[in-house]
Amino acid sequence: MILQFEKVRHQLGDNHFYYDFQMNSSITGIFGPSGAGKTTLFNLLSGLDTPQKGKIRLNFESLVDIEQNLIKQVKKRNIGYIFQENHLFPHLTVKRNLLFSKPYIKHKEKYVSFNELVHLLDIESILYKKPRQLSGGERQRVAIGRALLSQPRLLLLDEPFSNVDCSKRKQIISYLLRINNHFKVPMIIISHHLEDILKLTHKIVVIENGCSVVSGNILNIIKNDEKPELIRSKKFQNTFKVNFDSYNKIENSYTVTFNQDIVLRISNHSRLLNKFISKGTKIQLSLRPVDISLNLENNVGTSIQNQLKGTINQIIKNKEGVFCIIDCGFELLVEISQGIISKLYLHEGQEIYCQIKANDIDVVHVFDQSEIQESKIKQAKIPEPINN
Amino acid sequence: MLSSEEISVIILTLKAALVSTFITLPIAIWLGWMLAKKNFLGKLIIEGLINIPLVAPPIVTGYLLLIVLGKNGIIGRFIHELFEINLAFNFTAVVIASIIVSLPLAVRNIKSSFELIDPNYERASNSLGASRISTFFRIYVPMALPGIISGAVLAFARSLGEFGATISFAGNIAGKTQTIALNVYSNMQIPGKEPVVTRLVIISIIISLVAIIFSEYFNKKKNYLVR
Numbered sequence: 001m002i003l004q005f006e007k008v009r010h011q012l013g014d015n016h017f018y019y020d021f022q023m024n025s026s027i028t029g030i031f032g033p034s035g036a037g038k039t040t041l042f043n044l045l046s047g048l049d050t051p052q053k054g055k056i057r058l059n060f061e062s063l064v065d066i067e068q069n070l071i072k073q074v075k076k077r078n079i080g081y082i083f084q085e086n087h088l089f090p091h092l093t094v095k096r097n098l099l100f101s102k103p104y105i106k107h108k109e110k111y112v113s114f115n116e117l118v119h120l121l122d123i124e125s126i127l128y129k130k131p132r133q134l135s136g137g138e139r140q141r142v143a144i145g146r147a148l149l150s151q152p153r154l155l156l157l158d159e160p161f162s163n164v165d166c167s168k169r170k171q172i173i174s175y176l177l178r179i180n181n182h183f184k185v186p187m188i189i190i191s192h193h194l195e196d197i198l199k200l201t202h203k204i205v206v207i208e209n210g211c212s213v214v215s216g217n218i219l220n221i222i223k224n225d226e227k228p229e230l231i232r233s234k235k236f237q238n239t240f241k242v243n244f245d246s247y248n249k250i251e252n253s254y255t256v257t258f259n260q261d262i263v264l265r266i267s268n269h270s271r272l273l274n275k276f277i278s279k280g281t282k283i284q285l286s287l288r289p290v291d292i293s294l295n296l297e298n299n300v301g302t303s304i305q306n307q308l309k310g311t312i313n314q315i316i317k318n319k320e321g322v323f324c325i326i327d328c329g330f331e332l333l334v335e336i337s338q339g340i341i342s343k344l345y346l347h348e349g350q351e352i353y354c355q356i357k358a359n360d361i362d363v364v365h366v367f368d369q370s371e372i373q374e375s376k377i378k379q380a381k382i383p384e385p386i387n388n
Numbered sequence: 389m390l391s392s393e394e395i396s397v398i399i400l401t402l403k404a405a406l407v408s409t410f411i412t413l414p415i416a417i418w419l420g421w422m423l424a425k426k427n428f429l430g431k432l433i434i435e436g437l438i439n440i441p442l443v444a445p446p447i448v449t450g451y452l453l454l455i456v457l458g459k460n461g462i463i464g465r466f467i468h469e470l471f472e473i474n475l476a477f478n479f480t481a482v483v484i485a486s487i488i489v490s491l492p493l494a495v496r497n498i499k500s501s502f503e504l505i506d507p508n509y510e511r512a513s514n515s516l517g518a519s520r521i522s523t524f525f526r527i528y529v530p531m532a533l534p535g536i537i538s539g540a541v542l543a544f545a546r547s548l549g550e551f552g553a554t555i556s557f558a559g560n561i562a563g564k565t566q567t568i569a570l571n572v573y574s575n576m577q578i579p580g581k582e583p584v585v586t587r588l589v590i591i592s593i594i595i596s597l598v599a600i601i602f603s604e605y606f607n608k609k610k611n612y613l614v615r
Contacts, residue, residue, distance in 0.1 A: 074514045081515040087508050091530045104517030150516045
């Protein structure tokens, strides 16, 4: 999906907005503080609001071109919008909410089927309940399902994690990856929780004071020092995809591989993993920079199970701290203390070992192999690797 | 037991109230929605005009109806000349008087119901492909349904008790325009008719009480549905 906002200007009362960026990603994150203008961006993209100036294009098709007096109608844009408060229709059951768009999609190409979706989102048991009888997580899943059944070519999710607790957030992230992988529907996700966005994608647009200030891969943004505060160690998540290899009964841990030659061990604390997962299944993992330590040598006498050999690509010092970008086959952001650089004589290009406890690796999602094989999308949109 | 004359008065009253409610309801739904959700020039004036019968003495409303819709009225004259239809002093006049006095009650109730509905439901509906008309019938009307029912019941109850506008615009013609209220008024002035008055008063109270209980029940459901 290629999304272009070209010098888009909009005014709401005394608030001025300006968006100018281009994104090309299967999942894009929109990050910024509350009130920065993230939802306004969605309203302009979906057609609920019209800007005063500029152009908006989706896959090179003009949705808005003020100079040419072109403003595409909401229903002709074919964009699914999941509002922050869900806005499930309270007088309808879950099933009737899901099927709300049915009369309006007669002439559309259908790539999401009702039964398939209900199964993927695990909402079979709540189909005949009313929205007020659902939990926050269930409501979010139904809202996602309702938008998807309108067969959109793009899905907008406004703060999908705002009304759910931490454990449900993880669940929703997993469902979103499942949906994205299965239906190949591109998504744009708004959140002011950077850690949640980064578990889904590293392609982000940062919105501040009503303006798009920077966009692209977060590691590139950090490398170029375009937005130093994005590096906050506790908010940052290294995310990477690996392949399931085996279950080690004695150590009660799982072995996964990256590019076949890099082996990682993950502890058995994630409910997403089990010993019945078939070898080769794709798994998305995340890891905080603060949970990685550096060692000059491969230390065999340690309880830390993962030691990845890598090269220091860049050392970044800013007011948020000291960070290294290490290339271990995939790039990892590592936080270190100020004194370590001089103590270990760290420099760019140096070979180093990244030590990671098996317990610190978080399993974000396990991609079902059938999901990968049974992709039924007719629009050829292949998600890009997260760390590109 | 009720006499045949009393039964025919009750039937005429219920018939007039039902017909006027059925005519009032779609108008009140449309006006309630417009006033709650749309901003347009002259909104306050229209709202004021609708609400006049609420505050003006009913007899004044009846007199105005006579001036406008009577046989020699501003509009009534043309209707009479073009279609040979007389709108005053017949059953149609009873219905028209009921509509005019019950409309503000229905509109106020229905409008407050529409106001409670978060406009983002409309946005959600539009984003799913629904047109404005479709959104009105699939989202607004069902979500405002308790308020609509409550408004309809109130309009019905108001029609049952209508007196001032009816007597001045439709007259007090037995078997033709005489409703329960008018019959009670006539019989109160005739000595020995107290039992008839008592029976009709009791029936009026029962019908009104049931209507109000019904209306309150649906009024309480307003918030419950829009959550």
